[in-house]
Amino acid sequence: MNESQKPIIELKNISKSFNSESILSNFNFTLYENKFITILGPSGSGKTTIIKLIAGFESVDTGEIILNNIKVNNIPPNKREVNTVFQNYSLFPHMTVYENIAFGLRMKKKNKDYIEQAVTEVLKMIKMENFASRKPDQLSGGQQQRVAVARAIVNKPLILLLDEPLSALDEKLRKEMQVELKSIQQDLGITFILVTHDQEEALSISDTVIVLNNGKIEQIGSPKEIYEHPVNSFVASFVGELNILDAKIKTINQNQLTIVVEEIYTYQIQNKNNFVVQDKIKLLIRPEKLRLALSKEKSTSNNLKGQIIEIRYRGSLLDYIILINNTKKLTVTMLQNKDANIFNYNIGMDVFVEWDVGCEVLTQ
Amino acid sequence: MINKDLFKYSSILIIVFWLTIFVIVPNLGVLAISFLEKGEMNFVKFAFTLDNYKKLSSLMYIKVFVKTFGIAFYVTIVCLLFSYPFVYAISQTIQNKVIKDFLLILVIVPFWTSSLIRTYAMMIVLRTNGIINNSLINIGFINEPIEFLYNWIGVSIGLIYSLLPFMILPLYTSFEKFDRNYINAAQDLGASKINILLKIIIPLTKSGITSGCILVFLSTLGMFFIPELLGGSKEILIGNLIKNQFLIARNWPFGTAIGTMLTIIVTVLILFYARNTKNTDHLVV
Amino acid sequence: MNRLARLYSILIYIFLYFPIFILIIYSFNSSKYGTSWQGFTIDWYKKLYTNNLLIDSTKNSFLIAGLSASISTFIGTISALALYSYEFKGRKIFSFIVYVLAISPDIIMGISLLILFNLVNMNLGFWSLLLSHITLNLPFIIIIIIARLKTFNKNLINAAKDLGAPEWIIFSKIIFPLILASIISAWLLAFTLSLDDVVISFFVTGPNFEVLPLTLFSMAHLGIKSEINALCTVIFILTLVLIFISHFIFRKKT
Numbered sequence: 004m005n006e007s008q009k010p011i012i013e014l015k016n017i018s019k020s021f022n023s024e025s026i027l028s029n030f031n032f033t034l035y036e037n038k039f040i041t042i043l044g045p046s047g048s049g050k051t052t053i054i055k056l057i058a059g060f061e062s063v064d065t066g067e068i069i070l071n072n073i074k075v076n077n078i079p080p081n082k083r084e085v086n087t088v089f090q091n092y093s094l095f096p097h098m099t100v101y102e103n104i105a106f107g108l109r110m111k112k113k114n115k116d117y118i119e120q121a122v123t124e125v126l127k128m129i130k131m132e133n134f135a136s137r138k139p140d141q142l143s144g145g146q147q148q149r150v151a152v153a154r155a156i157v158n159k160p161l162i163l164l165l166d167e168p169l170s171a172l173d174e175k176l177r178k179e180m181q182v183e184l185k186s187i188q189q190d191l192g193i194t195f196i197l198v199t200h201d202q203e204e205a206l207s208i209s210d211t212v213i214v215l216n217n218g219k220i221e222q223i224g225s226p227k228e229i230y231e232h233p234v235n236s237f238v239a240s241f242v243g244e245l246n247i248l249d250a251k252i253k254t255i256n257q258n259q260l261t262i263v264v265e266e267i268y269t270y271q272i273q274n275k276n277n278f279v280v281q282d283k284i285k286l287l288i289r290p291e292k293l294r295l296a297l298s299k300e301k302s303t304s305n306n307l308k309g310q311i312i313e314i315r316y317r318g319s320l321l322d323y324i325i326l327i328n329n330t331k332k333l334t335v336t337m338l339q340n341k342d343a344n345i346f347n348y349n350i351g352m353d354v355f356v357e358w359d360v361g362c363e364v365l366t367q
Numbered sequence: 368m369i370n371k372d373l374f375k376y377s378s379i380l381i382i383v384f385w386l387t388i389f390v391i392v393p394n395l396g397v398l399a400i401s402f403l404e405k406g407e408m409n410f411v412k413f414a415f416t417l418d419n420y421k422k423l424s425s426l427m428y429i430k431v432f433v434k435t436f437g438i439a440f441y442v443t444i445v446c447l448l449f450s451y452p453f454v455y456a457i458s459q460t461i462q463n464k465v466i467k468d469f470l471l472i473l474v475i476v477p478f479w480t481s482s483l484i485r486t487y488a489m490m491i492v493l494r495t496n497g498i499i500n501n502s503l504i505n506i507g508f509i510n511e512p513i514e515f516l517y518n519w520i521g522v523s524i525g526l527i528y529s530l531l532p533f534m535i536l537p538l539y540t541s542f543e544k545f546d547r548n549y550i551n552a553a554q555d556l557g558a559s560k561i562n563i564l565l566k567i568i569i570p571l572t573k574s575g576i577t578s579g580c581i582l583v584f585l586s587t588l589g590m591f592f593i594p595e596l597l598g599g600s601k602e603i604l605i606g607n608l609i610k611n612q613f614l615i616a617r618n619w620p621f622g623t624a625i626g627t628m629l630t631i632i633v634t635v636l637i638l639f640y641a642r643n644t645k646n647t648d649h650l651v652v
Numbered sequence: 653m654n655r656l657a658r659l660y661s662i663l664i665y666i667f668l669y670f671p672i673f674i675l676i677i678y679s680f681n682s683s684k685y686g687t688s689w690q691g692f693t694i695d696w697y698k699k700l701y702t703n704n705l706l707i708d709s710t711k712n713s714f715l716i717a718g719l720s721a722s723i724s725t726f727i728g729t730i731s732a733l734a735l736y737s738y739e740f741k742g743r744k745i746f747s748f749i750v751y752v753l754a755i756s757p758d759i760i761m762g763i764s765l766l767i768l769f770n771l772v773n774m775n776l777g778f779w780s781l782l783l784s785h786i787t788l789n790l791p792f793i794i795i796i797i798i799a800r801l802k803t804f805n806k807n808l809i810n811a812a813k814d815l816g817a818p819e820w821i822i823f824s825k826i827i828f829p830l831i832l833a834s835i836i837s838a839w840l841l842a843f844t845l846s847l848d849d850v851v852i853s854f855f856v857t858g859p860n861f862e863v864l865p866l867t868l869f870s871m872a873h874l875g876i877k878s879e880i881n882a883l884c885t886v887i888f889i890l891t892l893v894l895i896f897i898s899h900f901i902f903r904k905k906t
Contacts (some may be wrong), residue, residue, distance in 0.1 A: 089551070095552070374823070382727070389765070390761075453661050474668070476891070476892065491876055496688075566775075586757060609763060626759070633760070634882075
């Protein structure tokens with residue numbers, strides 16, 4: 004991170020309440036480089052509020068919003084160099100695709116030739132050159148979405164805000180659009196800030212993910228960091244599937260913890276979090292990091308014994324639900340692969356659930 | 368099986384029957400009589416003539432038509448200008464549903480109140496020793512009372528007063544369908560407040576604007592008792608003409624000729640309106 | 653900006669209500685011609701009771717209003733159903749006629765009906781007025797009911813048909829309860845329209861059958877009188893009551 008660089012956007016000590024309910028408090032975030040940022044969080048976490056604050060549709064109770072080194076707190080939305088793609092697209096129904104896209108440029112009083120060129124260019128980018136004279140009600144959901152993006156980016160904003168833009172699309176279209184958005188961002192080189200509650204979306208296209216909960220940033224990092232090294236159980240369970248086991252720390256020897264998992268299995272693990280001896284910690288592990296084995300002798304990794312109670316077929320993957328200790332359920336996800344030595348695991352079988360040290364995360 | 372058809376046919380029959388006898392036939396009668404001569408005893412003489420229409424095309428009567436259209440146009444514009452900001456304020460700036468409902472009822476009350484009563488009330492207010500003149504004189508603003516009544520000022524005020532709710536209600540319906548997000552999108556794209564009004568709000572409330580205008584305009588064309596009460600015998604509009612021919616001059620053929628002209632104009636306007644509104648789904652079932 | 657808008661709205665409300673407000677106040681003015689305030693009185697209201705012409709007119713008006721509202725609501729509801737549900741020749745034309753009637757000036761209907769009654773040599777009076785008012789109310793009732801029918805999920809009716817229900821049952825057990833609120837509102841509107849009608853009554857009623865608006869009209873012609881103020885106030889209060897009932901019922905049912 005180059006300290007002498009001007010930050011593109013700085014959110015300093017932002018607080019915002021609605022009807023005496025605090026949505027954001029002491030929210031801080033700084034961005035130095037143009038990236039694809041995703042704000043990920045459940046409904047009510049405050050993520051839409053952040054976008055509205057940056058765009059200017061809401062004003063902060065306390066704090067500063069600084070865009071390109073200019074404090075914009077009191078600048079109305081129509082004067083900020085920020086554009087938004089709205090959740091329902093809000094394409095002007097009485098204007099054609101061309102007029103919709105040209106609108107921002109017309110408001111900036113650009114001349115006719117400039118507008119013609121810019122709109123055509125952007126139509127090419129979204130692959131909708133032949134749709135220029137159509138009206139929004141003649142477009143499909145995916146097409147409307149693309150026009151909404153085009154309408155925003157043609158203005159070459161400093162930052163593009165996207166408010167859950169893909170939530171109205173079906174699965175297949177979503178995935179296509181995710182790829183398209185990413186490539187547009189890379190082509191344009193401007194900052195995209197996307198808001199979503201879909202963690203898969205966040206992981207697949209972002210450079211940086213901000214995980215938000217109840218108005219507080221839980222973690223900021225690359226998708227890999229968020230997924231593989233979640234800092235707490237909220238982040239871990241929100242992003243991706245997760246198994247949560249109870250464990251106790253029995254002893255600490257220099258940097259090694261001796262832990263007992265589900266009162267059954269004991270092993271040693273590095274003390275990354277500076278834990279002290281205690282009774283209640285959690286062991287988090289992803290379903291795909293677990294394996295099934297039929298017998299103990301074969302296993303050299305950690306394991307827990309259990310019984311298969313459910314099998315879910317998911318096409319290329321299989322989910323096995325294992326009952327441990329008659330109390331805990333674990334999900335083990337395995338890839339359907341001809342080469343792997345997968346026995347015909349059936350419901351009712353006794354199995355061992357294995358994992359390698361280092362694949363798990365310990366939290367309070 | 369019989370039940371189904373019986374209900375279907377009798378219900379269709381009822382409306383066709385009623386409209387034929389009480390609308391189609393009478394209006395054909397009006398048309399027919401406009402081509403007849405005035406009789407001495409029986410109102411009409413069965414002799415074909417175009418005299419009624421020739422009379423109608425004389426300058427004196429053309430003037431009445433032009434005057435009526437002028438006032439109708441003027442009243443429509445004023446109602447629109449008064450109502451638009453009003454409806455915008457009620458519809459878009461108030462969030463509380465209960466208050467909004469109440470404010471809407473406050474508009475519906477004058478809408479349902481007899482036009483005659485409201486016009487009479489306006490007479491009380493506008494007369495020379497009425498409350499407006501008396502207050503202005505007391506303040507010292509004027510020395511002589513202003514003649515609001517028995518001229519086109521009074522008639523205009525009366526018409527505007529009567530017809531304002533007819534403009535407000537369609538506008539309100541239109542505004543309620545208006546999505547606030549469009550304003551946000553326009554702001555996001557750099558539009559100033561004026562631009563938002565001109566390029567977004569007005570085009571998207573167009574159906575309310577045209578409905579309201581058509582209602583007010585057409586209503587003005589046929590008015591006679593408001594001009595009579597507030598304009599005396601000085602302000603003659605098409606409605607007064609017709610009434611006079613039927614009930615005073617007893618010249619039914621001429622009266623029906625005027626009526627037919629009015630019907631033609633009204634129908635042409637309605638067709639024009641229907642063609643120009645994409646949203647004709649309220650016109651055809 | 654919002655504050656300005658709110659202030660403006662208040663002005664418009666004042667404009668709408670001020671004359672009526674003055675009217676009501678002056679109905680309690682003991683001065684006969686209401687030129688200046690001379691003290692509070694309810695004499696004019698008392699006088700209304702003894703004015704036989706007024707009482708007859710009022711009775712007539714209420715009778716016509718009640719009957720025409722009821723009959724037109726009945727015919728109108730059935731017609732609305734027919735126009736909405738069935739395909740038949742001339743459907744579009746008749747729908748168009750209904751809408752044209754609703755927004756056309758009343759005076760055209762007035763003279764056309766006058767000619768009709770003359771054609772069949774009917775005397776102008778109760779029957780001509782009743783039939784005219786039914787015709788007056790019909791388009792509005794139809795429009796109101798059709799508007800309500802349009803908000804229906806067609807699947808509701810299809811489901812019933814699928815289960816073999818005959819037309820009559822579909823109407824009475826499914827459709828009718830759902831449009832009841834609109835029917836009541838339509839009735840109230842028709843009642844009010846009939847009660848307040850000046851233009852059509854002007855042409856189609858006879859000297860033997862006076863109605864209130866016409867009586868009021870001829871009185872108003874002669875100038876301002878406190879007695880008229882009292883009458884108008886009473887009618888206004890009645891309208892308020894009708895609106896209140898309509899709104900209350902509509903709220904409850906939808």
